[in-house]
Amino acid sequence: MRYLPLTDTDRGEMLAKVGAASIDDLFVDVPEEARLRGPIEGLSMHMSEMAVERHMRALSKKNLAAADAPFFLGAGAYRHHVPATVDHVIQRGEFLTAYTPYQPEIAQGTLQMLFEFQSQVARLYGCAVANASMYDGSTACWEAVAMATRVTRRNRAVLSGALHPHYTEVVKTMAKFTGDTIADSLPSMEATPDNAGLIARIDDETACVVVQYPDILGRIPDLAEIAEAAHAKGALLIAVNTEPVALGAIKSPGELGADIVVGEGQSIGVGLQFGGPYLGLFAVRDPKHVRQMPGRLCGETVDAEGKRGFVLTLSTREQHIRREKATSNICTNSGLCALAFSVHMTLLGEKGLRQLAAENHRLACKAADRLAQVPGITVLNENFFNEFTLRLGRDARQVVRNLADKGVLAGVSLGRLYPDHQELGDALLVAVTETTSEEDIETLASALEGELA
Template sequence: MRYLPLTGHDRVDMLAVIGASSIDDLFVDVPDVARLDGPIHDLPMHASEMAVERHMSALARKNLTAGDAPFFLGCGAYKHHVPASVDHLIQRGEFLTAYTPYQPEIAQGTLQMLFEFQTQVARLLGTDVANASMYDGSTACWEAIGMARRITRRGKAILSAGLHPHYVSVARTMAKYTGDVLDTAAPRLTADTDFEERLIAKIDDDTSCVVVQYPDILGRIADLKPLADACHAKKALLIAVVTEPVALGAITSPGEMDADIVVGEGQSIGVGLQFGGPYVGLFGCKEKYVRQMPGRLCGETVDADGRRGFVLTLSTREQHIRREKATSNICTNSGLCALAFSVHMTLLGEAGLRRLAAINHAGACRAADRLATIPGVRLVNDSFFNEFTLDLGQEARPIVRTLADRGILAGVSLGRLYPSEGALANGLVVAVTETTSEADVETLAVALEEALA
């Protein structure tokens, strides 16, 4: 059978059924500026394989990669050491080529791995249950908002100013099609979150959920329990977003503080930066909400002979029998990345994760103390894990560019994340992990002081 077996007549019939006159009608939501009207300019129509390889290699050499420079980037994607054994194990043929575990009798290994992944995630997030993963943290965040709407039958979500702006952007994109109202704001360069002043004050009878990041985009850590109590008093849900799961080796998990849904990005554990993906979304919730949870959930059972076995227990997605009643149109789990997460977490164990978290925090404290001695630099945070924000006293973006030209990836400028918020232009978010040496910190400190002079 041909890979694309439909005939022209088949396509005409399909378009007629959905009321479209041509295939172009399917792309009307794509802005004209983003659509090609012909071949890509300056790109040759053909080239030899060797010529393409040489050209792509030359382009790749222009990159300044995470391993080639003092590296302080974070804001949702972190450079951690991934043991070589993780890569070795996930490349075993039975894992690398495994796909959807529809048939448990021939997919016991994949199902058991996903079951163990779910157990690890649930314990890490402090939730009763967890699913078999999502695409990434941002889509998991939106799915949690959609889940809150189904549970509460309300359509207003209050998003903390400390929520990553990319996560907010994903939520806005999806809310256009669901009608959810998103109450958003930009953060301020202060040590205080917007919990008391804004979030709690805004919760009303129309609120489906409040979404907070923990630690937040500036690295700040706050007690979620008072906010959870305020949400529950109005029968709303608290959604906590964790973009740095290593932090949960040192700080209280959101589930322990009564968050109803906890989601996050699992990239820090087992998954390299990989130029932006693929990553792995984490999703956990209270058990009473499990049937509204998106994605898949693997369960443990026994077979006809009483032997331990694993099955795909819940899978309320649009490809399955639920169809239009599905809780999500996310049609898969990030299986290989989830495996990498699970292998790395297994190698660490609870004690190893806590030691790793302690190393991260101690290194960040030393870096914050050193960088705060630079004239004109102010440490914004009162609390943080391995990421903190500096107020440079002048616009951070050109400083970051200057240091990048010197081979130092100094951090993420808030002006890049919030280009329309002038009050944040001086902010620089700095991340420190176990891969950051004291020499790296000193190199950054000396270069930053020179650039600010």
Template sequence: MRYLPLTDTDRSAMLETIGAASVDDLFVDVPEVARLDGPIRDLPMHASEMAVEKHMRGLSKQNLAAADAAFFLGAGAYRHHVPASVDHIIQRGEFLTAYTPYQPEIAQGTLQMLFEFQSQVARLYGCAVANASMYDGSTACWEAVAMAGRVTRRKRVVMSGALHPHYAEVVKTMAKFTEDVIADAKPAIQAEPDNDGLISRIDDETSCVVVQYPDILGRLPNLEEIAEAAHAKGALLIAVNTEPVALGAIKSPGELGADIVVGEGQSIGVGLQFGGPYLGLFAVRDKKHVRQMPGRLCGETVDADGKRGFVLTLSTREQHIRREKATSNICTNSGLCALAFSVHMTLLGEKGLRQLAAENHRLACIAADKLSAVPGVTLLNNSFFNEFTLLLDGDARQIVRDLSQQNILAGVSLARLYPDVEEFSGGLLVALTETTTEEDIETLCSALKEKLS
């Protein structure tokens, strides 16, 4: 049965206290088209447990698992091999049941893991300090924008047109509540990122410049040039990375001048998982900005007996301090996903990460050469890591749908990411990782030849 402890009188008293005429007044910001006007249609009011299990099994059979297809999807979520030992370790009771280290003296294992995780992220990003993680890459991106506003005391945000559109939408949505002005740009289909156009939009009121590295089309922007231009105007450079494996092959954003580096950690230790839960990474290059970081920061210390110990060094979220002094209202840090990231990164080590990145790039180069040789296919990029953009002589979105019926997940059509941009109709974003075989590449080439002939 349902547990409804409140009476009608209780509800009326609460509504009166907050000045609302009815419960519906609390949902006025939700578009009417998205609100239910009754029970969900076509859903029975009740069913037996066995009937529901049978129905759900039937629905699950409609899924095409990544491992059962020639897989070329990317655009911010990547299929990498996660060693079985990662899952074995995170399933240990002391990790699986841990929540959050409110009492450091009895949460030393969790704190040590987060301290080591922070150390790994800081080194990966080329920064001085990383926090104990965020929800995901898109919300980490917004938190970086908010932090830049606190540091610079400015409200104008310059966003690259090549920032992942989902990340851009999160920033725009949150900015509605903070009065930040978002100066964005339309994405352009061209071989190289429009660095000059981005730099031309930076002015004396700019708080930060947001650039993805590698960008949504797989290209590599010149972060050093952008950082120099941003710093000349007193703005911060925020670098967004959605594929951390790339940093085993290319220079870290912090090394290239980025002030705040954020991104998605899913590629390392965390499976695709139908879209979540994922892991937000956040780091700063300059220690003087640490107190403006969102979330939590674990630190190393010694106890009264001189023994090594771990503590929450900084915790500026609203659960711990007065709301008006909080840098963020983030209430967790995706701790289990952070643990999976840290375990996988530990297993790889620096040498393993570099080898993994090299294999990803090798396969991507093979695929780019073979796919661009298919009649009706043009490679857009001059440079890339493991993801690149193809221009097809046809509707890429329809081609992706058709090939999925052949157990080929050919990539992400740009029309899916940018449904309102007509010139993107033939764009196809293709990603390769160590899980892709050369046989998979040949399968995709043959399928495209047939579709475009």
């Protein structure tokens, strides 16, 4: 039985209240070509359970899974080995919920896990306080910008051209509703990040400067230099990290002067999963900013008997306080993904994370050296962790498509990320992790040699 509690009269009153003539008016912002105009093609209106399973299995075989081909995709989502222990723990009955419990008296284990998760993120980012996770890296990036405008009482954000364009678009979309000014640009296709150009864009009205570390081209910017310039103008530095494994090899953003550090936690404990769910990380370097943080924090306390306990605290979300007073209106806690992150990080430990980072970098250097030998290819980067940019001298999108047809997932073309900018069309972003074999590297090099000949 379908559950439809609203009558036509109810719907009519609701539409009138928001000024819409029909329900279709609520979807005007969805592009016409993205709207479903009828039943899904290939599925009849009535099928048996077994028939549906058979049909869905056939559809799934059209996918090329990351583990079934040489895989070099990155650009914010990375293939890493996730130990079987992670899945075992997160599927235990006492943990299997994707949401934060509100009843601390029956959820001490989950709250303790989140407390420890916060401690891990704060240590990883070089910050004083981290929250109990967010949706994903891109929305965490916007939340950081919104927080900076509250702290500085300014409304201009300067975005590095080398910030992931999807993160940039999320920030710009949200800023339409807040009136904040977003100053963005395109990435400079140089071997090293254009710190001087970014610093020149900071003025006395700037609330924050947003820098990706490592950036969208895989380069590692000098955060300390940018932090000094931002602070001189009274602005905050927001560092965005999409590959947390990198922080096992390079200095933490907080250590280099970043005021707010956000990022994507998917690399640790969370699989690629066709794009989600993922895990947003958020931390601040100075404890004085903690009350302006979005989301929720888990705190440690003692009960009436003096025993250690854990509670949700500083829950300044719109469902807890008046919407106009909330520090966030879009964030939540990705509890199950946070648990996966915490379990994997616990299994690694500091030494294991450093070893994992070293292996990623070793294989990436080996891949860059081999691909640089392919005629027609130039490696852009001077410095990188496990991701670097190639210039192919021809449309990288077509190269990626051709190699995918041959069973090689060669990387992410900048033409796909920046479809309106032809000058970036020959650039290919290649990611290498511990799951990449030396045979995979040779397969990619041979495939590119054949494609570019």
